[in-house]
Every structure is written in structure tokens, then in C-alpha cells.
Amino acid sequence: MNDLINYYSFDKEEWKHFYEKKTVPLTASELRSIKAFNDKISLQDVSNIYIPLVHLLSLQLTNFNNWQETKANFLHKAARKVPFIIGISGSVAVGKSTTARLLEELLSYYFPENKVQLITTDGFLYPTAELKRQGIMDRKGFPESYDMAALINFLNNVKAGVYNVKVPVYSHQVYDIVPGEFDIIDQPDILIIEGINVLQLPSNEQIYVSDFTDFSIYVDADANQIREWYLERFGKLMDTAFQDPQNHYYKYAQGNRAEAFEIANNVWDTIDLPNLEENILPTRSRADMIMHKTKHHIIDKLYLRKY
Numbered sequence: 001m002n003d004l005i006n007y008y009s010f011d012k013e014e015w016k017h018f019y020e021k022k023t024v025p026l027t028a029s030e031l032r033s034i035k036a037f038n039d040k041i042s043l044q045d046v047s048n049i050y051i052p053l054v055h056l057l058s059l060q061l062t063n064f065n066n067w068q069e070t071k072a073n074f075l076h077k078a079a080r081k082v083p084f085i086i087g088i089s090g091s092v093a094v095g096k097s098t099t100a101r102l103l104e105e106l107l108s109y110y111f112p113e114n115k116v117q118l119i120t121t122d123g124f125l126y127p128t129a130e131l132k133r134q135g136i137m138d139r140k141g142f143p144e145s146y147d148m149a150a151l152i153n154f155l156n157n158v159k160a161g162v163y164n165v166k167v168p169v170y171s172h173q174v175y176d177i178v179p180g181e182f183d184i185i186d187q188p189d190i191l192i193i194e195g196i197n198v199l200q201l202p203s204n205e206q207i208y209v210s211d212f213t214d215f216s217i218y219v220d221a222d223a224n225q226i227r228e229w230y231l232e233r234f235g236k237l238m239d240t241a242f243q244d245p246q247n248h249y250y251k252y253a254q255g256n257r258a259e260a261f262e263i264a265n266n267v268w269d270t271i272d273l274p275n276l277e278e279n280i281l282p283t284r285s286r287a288d289m290i291m292h293k294t295k296h297h298i299i300d301k302l303y304l305r306k307y
């Protein structure tokens with residue numbers, strides 16, 4: 001990516017120095033818990049990239065809380081806790097949900113006084129039956145496949161301090177919204193929201209997801225590299241589907257593996273790659289931070305918005 005004039009760019013050596021001295025060493029149990037959800041994650045990136053980032057976020061959070069109080073005083077209103085929302089965007093399979101879970105883990109660990117919750121915008125996809133009814137099953141992940149009004153309403157409720165806000169649950173295994181299942185977001189101090197559409201501007205809404213986010217991260221990588229990660233994940237999803245006929249990947253797991261990968265390549269070429277090029281990549285320059293990854297998900301560059 002060419003350096004943009006409104007971003008500082010850093011390689012990882014430069015970035016890690018910003019919080020080197022005060023780096024809190026990771027404990028053995030913390031390392032275990034990070035490894036437990038993804039044993040491939042680079043612990044060096046956790047120390048050199050994510051811990052300085054968590055520190056930066058905590059500075060921004062303090063600033064945000066002070067500003068909410070100052071604003072409430074000016075308006076002669078009682079100050080109340082307003083959730084700080086972190087948005088994470090990027091292509092399908094670039095590693096948004098892994099980054100989001102890692103940040104959730106680290107923020108909860110270093111700032112236990114804060115309640116941290118996480119959601120994915122996948123929950124606001126229309127159910128398969130509705131996508132089929134509209135004839136847009138091959139547009140899953142495109143802007144029209146999401147109930148953006150419901151997503152905006154959800155974010156508004158969270159910011160307004162509403163208790164127990166429900167979020168529908170999407171399952172990659174079932175490849176659909178799970179009927180009757182919800183996550184509950186209940187007055188968090190920090191909400192992380194990850195999804196391909198977090199930085200998008202919905203065509204038929206006056207307000208955007210980004211009107212509710214206080215810091216946003218775009219996870220970036222070369223499209224050919226992301227295809228590999230997509231296929232690797234497809235392989236993992238197939239490997240766990242053997243026993244379960246309800247699983248979307250069961251039919252692939254039962255059939256010829258090479259043919260299944262051919263189908264996956266085709267899905268990438270006809271759905272996820274065009275979506276990346278048409279709708280996701282153009283939103284990259286709206287992010288506060290761009291995190292660029294290379295082979296094995298190793299972060300090689302960071303871009304931080306200047307203004």
C-alpha cells in the first residue's frame with residue numbers, strides 16, 4: 001500500500017518502541033489463554049504490536065471518558081457511562097475476529113475494571129431464507145445482505161446505555177443465523193464490533209456504523225494472501241464437519257477434497273474477492289489504524305491516522 005498523507009507509517013521495530021519500557025510482561029497463564037483460542041498466533045506480535053496498541057487505546061479511552069463528563073457538565077446533564085466502541089474491519093478471512101478476540105482478551109486482562117464485550121456484524125446478515133427470497137444468496141457479505149437499520153439501531157441502544165441489548169447470532173458452521181439464539185450486550189465500558197461492513201456507508205441510512213465507533217482498525221493484507229487464509233479456514237471448517245449432517249461443510253467433507261477446494265476457490269473468486277475490491281478495500285482509508293499482515297499472519301506495517 002502506498003503511504004497516505006494523513007497517516008503515520010511504522011514498521012514493527014518502530015512501533016514496539018512506543019511502549020517498550022512500560023510493557024507489562026505476559027504471564028504464563030495469559031500466554032496459555034491466548035494460545036488456547038488460536039495456537040498459531042505470534043506471541044512476538046502480541047508483545048510488540050498489540051500491547052502498545054492496547055496502551056494507546058487505554059489513553060484514548062481515558063480521554064473519551066473525560067470528554068463525556070465535560071460535555072455532560074456543559075449541558076447540565078448528569079454524567080453517565082458511555083460505552084467506548086472499537087470497530088474492526090477488513091476482508092472476509094483476513095483475521096478480523098481473531099484480532100478482535102485477542103484485543104478483547106488483552107483489554108480485559110490489563111484493565112479488569114472495564115467490562116469488555118465483543119460482537120460481529122455477521123449477526124445482522126439476513127437469514128438464508130430471506131437472502132433466497134430476495135434472490136441474493138450469491139451476494140452474501142455485500143451491503144444489501146445486511147439489515148443495516150437493525151445494526152444502527154443496536155449501536156444506538158448500546159451508546160444510549162440500554163440494558164441487555166440482543167444481537168442475533170450467525171454460525172459459520174450452519175452458514176446461517178441461528179434461530180432464537182442471541183448474544184446479550186449489557187452496558188459494556190468497551191464494545192468491540194468486527195465485520196466487513198464496519199467502515200461502510202449504507203446507501204439508505206442517514207447515519208453510519210462509524211458514527212458510533214471511537215477507534216477503528218482495518219486489518220489489511222494482499223488479496224492473494226487472504227485467499228490462502230480463506231482456503232485454510234475452509235479446510236479447518238471441513239475437518240470439523242464430518243460428524244454433523246447439519247453442518248454446511250458436511251457435504252464437502254463427505255465428498256472429494258480437491259473438488260471441495262475448487263468450489264471454495266470459486267466462491268472466493270465470485271463473491272468474497274469482488275466484495276473486497278468493490279465494497280471493503282475502498283473503506284480502508286477511513287480507519288484510524290491500518291494493520292498490515294503478511295505470511296503466517298505476521299504484522300509488518302502499521303499506519304496511524306495523523307489527524
Ligand SMILES: Nc1ncnc2c1ncn2[C@@H]1O[C@H](COP(=O)(O)OP(=O)(O)O)[C@@H](O)[C@H]1O
Pocket residue numbers: 038040041042090091092093094095096097098099229230232233236296297
Ligand atoms: N493472528 C493470527 N495468527 C494465526 N492465524 C490467524 C490469525 N488471524 C487469523 N488467523 C486464521 O486465519 C483464518 C481467518 O481468520 P478469522 O479471524 O476467522 O477471519 P475473519 O474474521 O476476518 O473472517 C482463520 O483460520 C484463523 O484461525
Ligand SMILES: CC(C)(COP(=O)(O)O)[C@@H](O)C(=O)NCCC(=O)O
Pocket residue numbers: 091092093096122140141195196267268271272
Ligand atoms: C459471513 C461472511 C459474509 C462474513 O465473513 P467473516 O468476515 O466473518 O469471515 C462470509 O464468511 C461469507 O459467508 N461470505 C459468502 C461467501 C462465502 O461462503 O465465503
